[in-house]
Amino acid sequence: MDPLCLMVTDPINTEAVMRRITGDGDGAVAVFAGRVRNHHQQRPVDHLEYHAYPEMAVEELRRIADELGQRHETSALALVHRTGELAVGEISVLVVAAAAHRRPALACCAEAIEIIKRRLPVWKKEFFTDGGEPQWIYGPDEDCAGGGASGGSSTDA
Amino acid sequence: MKIRVLYFARVAEIAACPGEDIQVADGARAGDVLAEVARRYPEMARPDFKPLLAVNRQHADPGLTLADGDEVAVFPPVSGG
Numbered sequence: 001m002d003p004l005c006l007m008v009t010d011p012i013n014t015e016a017v018m019r020r021i022t023g024d025g026d027g028a029v030a031v032f033a034g035r036v037r038n039h040h041q042q043r044p045v046d047h048l049e050y051h052a053y054p055e056m057a058v059e060e061l062r063r064i065a066d067e068l069g070q071r072h073e074t075s076a077l078a079l080v081h082r083t084g085e086l087a088v089g090e091i092s093v094l095v096v097a098a099a100a101h102r103r104p105a106l107a108c109c110a111e112a113i114e115i116i117k118r119r120l121p122v123w124k125k126e127f128f129t130d131g132g133e134p135q136w137i138y139g140p141d142e143d144c145a146g147g148g149a150s151g152g153s154s155t156d157a
Numbered sequence: 158m159k160i161r162v163l164y165f166a167r168v169a170e171i172a173a174c175p176g177e178d179i180q181v182a183d184g185a186r187a188g189d190v191l192a193e194v195a196r197r198y199p200e201m202a203r204p205d206f207k208p209l210l211a212v213n214r215q216h217a218d219p220g221l222t223l224a225d226g227d228e229v230a231v232f233p234p235v236s237g238g
Contacts, residue, residue: 053165053214053232116238117235118235120238121232123233140234140237
């Protein structure tokens with residue numbers, strides 16, 4: 001089936017996305033959900049604002065999905081990113097990869113989130129509960145180890 | 158040539174607008190648009206500010222040659238997820 005590529009403003013419903021794209025032949029479904037974390041570099045995060053170049057973002061999600069479809073033996077793929085104001089604990093990005101077997105599903109899911117973070121034209125701005133100035137995050141955090149001045153952010157994605 | 162320039166995130170805050178039309182010479186490249194934007198908004202010319210480009214909704218290098226009517230987006234390194 002065609003990949004499901006969405007930029008949304010409403011909360012992401014993981015179960016609904018899984019139901020929508022999976023079939024009886026899928027013995028494996030790998031899911032990655034990036035959530036808003038309540039802290040960043042010892043500062044308490046209140047919420048995030050996600051801004052996007054929406055027209056390009058949808059096209060970029062489709063390009064990413066097409067590339068992944070050529071590299072992985074998956075039967076279905078969903079790439080969903082939310083924009084707007086998100087509270088701590090809310091899902092900002094969802095990847096669902098389905099396949100007959102686990103390895104392609106897991107590999108596709110892992111690669112998808114890495115590519116999304118490098119290429120999707122989305123930017124987040126962090127707002128803190130300590131009254132400090134909000135700050136833009138520049139560039140993807142490389143992983144949970146955080147990074148330099150622009151690295152790390154208050155999501156696990 | 159007329160180029161539609163779009164700004165996003167911190168770049169849009171600095172420009173205080175979502176975008177504008179600018180004139181460039183025939184044969185101009187995406188990087189020429191970036192230079193013009195930096196001339197208009199000096200904060201974007203700071204060495205620690207490294208905006209990226211997209212042309213017609215695809216990531217682009219500064220060396221890409223533009224055509225009349227192209228849409229060029231200028232934005233900070235992405236931070237989705």
